[in-house]
Amino acid sequence: QKLSAKTNSAYVVMDKPTAYKDATTYNNFYEFGTDKTDPSHYAGSLKPRPWTIAIEGEVKKPMTLDLDSLQKLAPLEERIYRLRCVEGWSMVIPWIGYSFAELIRKVEPTGNAKYVEFVTLADKKQMPGLRSPVLEWPYVEGLRLDEANHPLALLAFGMYGEVLPNQNGAPVRMVVPWKYGFKSAKSIVKIRFTKDQPKTAWNISAPQEYGFYSNVNPDVDHPRWSQATERRIGEDGFFTKKRKTMMFNGYSEVASLYAGMDLKKFY
Amino acid sequence: MFNPSARQLAAIKTAVFIVALLPFARLVLFAVIGQLGANPIEFITSNTGDWTLYFLCITLAVTPLRRLSGWNWLLKLRRMLGLFAFFYVVLHFTTFLWFDHFFDIDAMLKDVVKRPFITVGFAAFLLLIPLAATSTNAMVRRLGGRRWQTLHRTIYLIAPLGILHFWWMKAGKNDFEQPILFGTVVAVLLLLRVYWSIAQARTQKRQVSPRPN
Numbered sequence: 001q002k003l004s005a006k007t008n009s010a011y012v013v014m015d016k017p018t019a020y021k022d023a024t025t026y027n028n029f030y031e032f033g034t035d036k037t038d039p040s041h042y043a044g045s046l047k048p049r050p051w052t053i054a055i056e057g058e059v060k061k062p063m064t065l066d067l068d069s070l071q072k073l074a075p076l077e078e079r080i081y082r083l084r085c086v087e088g089w090s091m092v093i094p095w096i097g098y099s100f101a102e103l104i105r106k107v108e109p110t111g112n113a114k115y116v117e118f119v120t121l122a123d124k125k126q127m128p129g130l131r132s133p134v135l136e137w138p139y140v141e142g143l144r145l146d147e148a149n150h151p152l153a154l155l156a157f158g159m160y161g162e163v164l165p166n167q168n169g170a171p172v173r174m175v176v177p178w179k180y181g182f183k184s185a186k187s188i189v190k191i192r193f194t195k196d197q198p199k200t201a202w203n204i205s206a207p208q209e210y211g212f213y214s215n216v217n218p219d220v221d222h223p224r225w226s227q228a229t230e231r232r233i234g235e236d237g238f239f240t241k242k243r244k245t246m247m248f249n250g251y252s253e254v255a256s257l258y259a260g261m262d263l264k265k266f267y
Numbered sequence: 268m269f270n271p272s273a274r275q276l277a278a279i280k281t282a283v284f285i286v287a288l289l290p291f292a293r294l295v296l297f298a299v300i301g302q303l304g305a306n307p308i309e310f311i312t313s314n315t316g317d318w319t320l321y322f323l324c325i326t327l328a329v330t331p332l333r334r335l336s337g338w339n340w341l342l343k344l345r346r347m348l349g350l351f352a353f354f355y356v357v358l359h360f361t362t363f364l365w366f367d368h369f370f371d372i373d374a375m376l377k378d379v380v381k382r383p384f385i386t387v388g389f390a391a392f393l394l395l396i397p398l399a400a401t402s403t404n405a406m407v408r409r410l411g412g413r414r415w416q417t418l419h420r421t422i423y424l425i426a427p428l429g430i431l432h433f434w435w436m437k438a439g440k441n442d443f444e445q446p447i448l449f450g451t452v453v454a455v456l457l458l459l460r461v462y463w464s465i466a467q468a469r470t471q472k473r474q475v476s477p478r479p480n
Contacts, residue, residue, distance in 0.1 A: 021305075022305035025304070025305060026304060026305030026306060034440065034442045036304070036305070036306070036309075037304065089306055089309075132444075133441075134440070134441045134442050135441065205441050206438075206439050206441065209439045210439075221381075222439075223382070223439070224382055224384055224435070224436065224439055225378075225382065226378070231306070231308065233305050233306055234305065237307065237308070238307070238308070238365075238366060241369045242367075242369075
């Protein structure tokens with residue numbers, strides 16, 4: 001199903017976009033299984049319409065929106081972002097959505113709001129992977145409020161000129177391009193503004209490996225592999241070296257969010 | 268009981284050899300027709316790792332199977348099966364050295380030292396080399412049966428190291444289904460040996476102990 005939006009050239013990287021086939025058949029979406037090919041095989045059971053999203057917590061205007069109203073909250077635009085997975089591979093994806101900051105403005109966070117928590121759907125009928133105890137369900141991710149407010153943080157409804165395929169987090173997901181991919185929650189049903197730092201799924205499961213911040217950082221290794229380099233899917237193959245990973249995945253404009261923070265400690 | 272003639276055994280060996288090469292042939296075929304998926308190198312790495320573990324399990328299963336079935340000729344397949352475990356681990360290691368590190372030995376060694384799951388995997392690989400190198404009849408003769416056997420018993424260490432390597436690799440993903448499966452198989456195969464050697468020690472003791480008057 002087509003979804004068109006004007007390209008916002010301020011948010012377009014020059015890298016060559018990843019092939020649609022690779023971006024839709026090589027996914028981490030454990031709700032549909034732990035293999036990279038599982039989501040494309042099993043996400044057919046997800047019903048992305050009708051869909052409602054609850055926005056609650058420390059906001060003056062809590063609301064429950066259906067997908068259409070959410071999508072019409074702000075004009076959609078196309079942005080081409082790099083995506084760096086914590087596992088050491090990367091892609092380049094043309095997303096369609098709007099800055100999450102637009103939604104923040106609409107719901108008016110209270111003075112208590114310091115964090116935003118994103119909750120993914122957890123429905124055993126639609127998601128066969130929930131039978132496996134690999135993570136605590138539902139999948140929860142989170143950002144600090146100022147991170148969520150950064151114009152780069154995108155609430156996405158589509159990619160490659162279409163609505164999001166199920167395996168990529170239909171019907172609505174976050175895209176936070178300066179953080180490892182798992183920080184971008186998929187198939188979101190609830191957004192909570194909170195006082196305290198959310199307990200996020202991967203951080204609960206392996207805190208020494210997946211920090212709350214999880215900014216892309218070539219200087220902070222994952223315990224089981226170096227993060228200094230990455231393999232670009234579809235490009236870096238048998239006869240090319242892996243490419244160097246850039247600080248904040250190349251989005252240096254976010255650096256000011258972390259001024260004065262020890263990013264080795266807050267990994 | 269089935270006891271193959273020399274000719275039948277040769278045919279069986281050829282068949283096993285061809286079957287054992289099929290996973291490799293599949294990889295080559297997939298590479299040629301572009302079916303290795305979005306991340307071919309990851310596919311090859313995990314596939315060759317899996318087949319190393321399969322062949323380690325199959326090799327370790329030979330003795331229990333022989334004892335349970337009475338098919339002593341199975342022993343004649345063991346060397347080839349063990350060498351296939353080595354063949355797949357060499358592919359696995361080469362993928363790591365070539366595609367992950369681009370033959371940067373220094374960077375690779377740093378990885379080996381720094382990351383426990385690579386350390387144990389690398390140790391298991393190194394320990395397999397002398398076993399592969401001493402697999403010829405000439406080497407068995409040179410070492411003498413007893414020393415050769417002692418050396419080749421390091422497989423009882425190598426297999427658990429291989430499992431540990433896989434286990435730790437999967438640990439951060441909390442995904443233990445396969446490591447548990449492999450671990451159970453290896454544990455059963457090793458525990459059978461422990462059980463048999465204890466049983467054997469008991470019967471020997473009984474035989475030498477003086478009879479009561």
